[in-house]
Amino acid sequence: MISKEKKQAIMAEYARTPGDTGSPEVQVAVL
Template identity: 55%
Template sequence: MALGSAEKQAIVSQFGRKEGDTGSPEVQIALLSKRIVDLTEHLQSNKKDHSSRLGLLKLVGQRKRLMKYLKHKDFATYSKIIKELSIRDNKK
């Protein structure tokens, strides 16, 4: 379920501001989105895995906070990220 280093590097190179950028909100949101998609697929086949469901909810909350920060800090980048990752906008 964890992301491999090759997957992480691909996401970082796609969304990073510069080479090796792992701390920017854009990269963090993209990495969290990939983990959320993977966990969602896992939970569709393992419906009784409640510990993974709790982890999924924590990841969604963390991504929500990062997106709220990015929306207030740089709306243009926020719009680009939600379009590329196919994330719904929270209109608030």
């Protein structure tokens, strides 16, 4: 399990738009 902080950093890096957490890129990156 990754930490919440690391998850947020990954989401920020891969998000298409600010606050984007549902795009496939973000989901795959988190995994």
